[in-house]
Amino acid sequence: MGEFQVEDKKKQTIIPIGPYHPLQEEAEYFKLYVEGEKVTKLDIELGYQHRGIEKLCETRHFDQVVFLVERICGICSCSHPFAHVNAVEDLCGVDVPIRAKYIRCIIAELERLHSHLLWLGLAGHFLGYNTVWMWAWKYREPVLDICEFITGNRNHYAMFKIGGVRQDIDNNDIPQINKMCDDLIPALDMFKGAVMDDPVIHARTKGVGILTKQEAIDYCVVGPTARASGVDIDVRRDDPCAAYPLVDWKVIVTPNGDVFDKVVVRVLEMYESVKIIKGCLEGLKKEPKGEIDAKVKSFPPGEGIGHYEAPRGEVFHYVLSDGANRPARYKVRAPSYMNIPSNQVACTRGTISDAAITLAAVDPCYCCTERSAVLDEKTNKKIFGWEDLLRLSQEKTERIKKRIPLNPPFVPTEPTSVKGEY
Amino acid sequence: MNVVEEVQQKLDKKINKFFKKNEQRYYIDIDAKEIVPSAKIMFRDIECRFAIATGTHTPQGFEILYHFSHDKTGKIFSLRVALDKNAPEIESITSIITGAEWIEREMWEMLGINFKNHPNLKRLLLAPDFPEGVYPLRQKPRE
Amino acid sequence: MKLTLKALTKSIWVFHAACSPCNNCDIEILDLLTPRYDVERFGIVLASSIRHADALLVTGFPNYKTAKKIKYLYEQMPKPGVVIAIGTCACGGNFFRDSYSFVKPLDEIIPVNAYIPGCPPKPEAMIMGVVKLIKALKAKNK
Numbered sequence: 083m084g085e086f087q088v089e090d091k092k093k094q095t096i097i098p099i100g101p102y103h104p105l106q107e108e109a110e111y112f113k114l115y116v117e118g119e120k121v122t123k124l125d126i127e128l129g130y131q132h133r134g135i136e137k138l139c140e141t142r143h144f145d146q147v148v149f150l151v152e153r154i155c156g157i158c159s160c161s162h163p164f165a166h167v168n169a170v171e172d173l174c175g176v177d178v179p180i181r182a183k184y185i186r187c188i189i190a191e192l193e194r195l196h197s198h199l200l201w202l203g204l205a206g207h208f209l210g211y212n213t214v215w216m217w218a219w220k221y222r223e224p225v226l227d228i229c230e231f232i233t234g235n236r237n238h239y240a241m242f243k244i245g246g247v248r249q250d251i252d253n254n255d256i257p258q259i260n261k262m263c264d265d266l267i268p269a270l271d272m273f274k275g276a277v278m279d280d281p282v283i284h285a286r287t288k289g290v291g292i293l294t295k296q297e298a299i300d301y302c303v304v305g306p307t308a309r310a311s312g313v314d315i316d317v318r319r320d321d322p323c324a325a326y327p328l329v330d331w332k333v334i335v336t337p338n339g340d341v342f343d344k345v346v347v348r349v350l351e352m353y354e355s356v357k358i359i360k361g362c363l364e365g366l367k368k369e370p371k372g373e374i375d376a377k378v379k380s381f382p383p384g385e386g387i388g389h390y391e392a393p394r395g396e397v398f399h400y401v402l403s404d405g406a407n408r409p410a411r412y413k414v415r416a417p418s419y420m421n422i423p424s425n426q427v428a429c430t431r432g433t434i435s436d437a438a439i440t441l442a443a444v445d446p447c448y449c450c451t452e453r454s455a456v457l458d459e460k461t462n463k464k465i466f467g468w469e470d471l472l473r474l475s476q477e478k479t480e481r482i483k484k485r486i487p488l489n490p491p492f493v494p495t496e497p498t499s500v501k502g503e504y
Numbered sequence: 505m506n507v508v509e510e511v512q513q514k515l516d517k518k519i520n521k522f523f524k525k526n527e528q529r530y531y532i533d534i535d536a537k538e539i540v541p542s543a544k545i546m547f548r549d550i551e552c553r554f555a556i557a558t559g560t561h562t563p564q565g566f567e568i569l570y571h572f573s574h575d576k577t578g579k580i581f582s583l584r585v586a587l588d589k590n591a592p593e594i595e596s597i598t599s600i601i602t603g604a605e606w607i608e609r610e611m612w613e614m615l616g617i618n619f620k621n622h623p624n625l626k627r628l629l630l631a632p633d634f635p636e637g638v639y640p641l642r643q644k645p646r647e
Numbered sequence: 648m649k650l651t652l653k654a655l656t657k658s659i660w661v662f663h664a665a666c667s668p669c670n671n672c673d674i675e676i677l678d679l680l681t682p683r684y685d686v687e688r689f690g691i692v693l694a695s696s697i698r699h700a701d702a703l704l705v706t707g708f709p710n711y712k713t714a715k716k717i718k719y720l721y722e723q724m725p726k727p728g729v730v731i732a733i734g735t736c737a738c739g740g741n742f743f744r745d746s747y748s749f750v751k752p753l754d755e756i757i758p759v760n761a762y763i764p765g766c767p768p769k770p771e772a773m774i775m776g777v778v779k780l781i782k783a784l785k786a787k788n789k
Contacts, residue, residue: 135749
């Protein structure tokens, strides 16, 4: 709906973004109200990706719901099943075999790795660093390879099952997964260096799109968005599930709440993910080959709540059972549902050229650039869509690049150990 | 004093029924008219995070579960309110918890529950041309 | 062979329209652009506007809000152009067919030239689908 309206009375301009550009899991249509360069108001319209999964869940068996909730989001495709099995196991009161716990954690953390790498690449793209985009996605591929190696599919893993997992990880395969983790570390070091040392990224992201701690609490935001604002929450630690209490890792919290902190949280979280995977693999080695499924047969009437920390924040599933073999009511809350409204405050303090990265900082599930289109019938009006917004954002980086001499000159170099592998 | 006792003490007479599912999950039945002060106690005093609300169409009528997550301990407290079968209506908690705006809009369009004093009650997910008066999440009456 | 059709089979510019997918097919499409698969070698570029595109990639099933939009997008596409349905949702609705949000299958709204099933299809499968489509177009216009 690309339409450039000027309301004469208020001197307010409306910049529509979308609707054809789902920035997060849920697609939306942003209307930016601007006065000159300043964003004054943000209106969000949802529903372009509404599929009615909650209702569909009521028509499926508990075991089939796993596959259905997996398809809520392609990037969180193991977080939703994780929360679902947590909810149903809470309903039934079963405990999962230790081996299954480790395998669940490994898959979940592999997903976090590729999701954060994806986000990092897109954030680079929004700022005009297309090299970052290409490199981040290049190093994402080995992670997907390992996922395919373990589960048989690159994205929808279908590993989760009520009471356990569907496939075991062979102990002979552990060194290969370990090697992938080791190979990833130099790449992460490179990204960390690129973010921490680059004055242009500092200038573009520091103090931009700030969400204060109080606002984060009021909007009930979750995940990296909350942790970057100094709210110390992480479901993996607070309400431990699977093997998270068995391995050593820590929660990353930063105080400022701007885009830079959100980048830092995500980059540092990837190191923690690698640590968790390695810890789980160690644990898996010690466990004898054995049961991976608790074999849940019946589902009692009652209620269950399961939540899990997806890459984007807490996913929350509620299941109501009336004793039949399918849920009587199923409720899903994805993290972006709580995070997107916080853009209403985070965005309104900045300029239009900062809007792209601020909207993206909450979490673009995915590159919206290619998905936005000008769909309005009033073609004679000036078009000012996501494309232009992105261009503005990238031009600002170029301007800053010219102003800030690279001192000390930072030239990101590809780590030698993984060079030439692909 | 642990958080469960604190919740029991602070909500006190508002509690109709206190059900402990297990160590981490608690379900508390309250009256519909007490929801705003109760949500205020949970959110401000006990410093729980509002996770989400679940609206359900049951044979007896409608009920809403307000899930509050106490992140220091990982416990989840769900406040349950029962609503009228024919004209479900409840006070909005958006004035206390900004993050509840969207879910109330969603329950309004999906279940037809009216939220009094909601600042912006319009459709969130359904298309503008989706038929009026059709609430997708309502159960069909059994024949 | 008509010139426009001959041109269509060379360096296809694609426009990607998502109508309520789960994002997975979309990521795999983007994945094609990145170093591992790098389809820009073949001149395949993601166009930023449908008016510049030769092919429309559709992921997901059309719901109430996107069904009209996808028809409008198709009308804006320069002809001759091709429509490629990517993923099981776009091909037939997957298990969202029973949803209240489902309007009708994609190929009843706009003509579809190629179907690439899979949930999600692997990037290799997408490349293969496009190659097969090009071959079919060439054969038809000899």
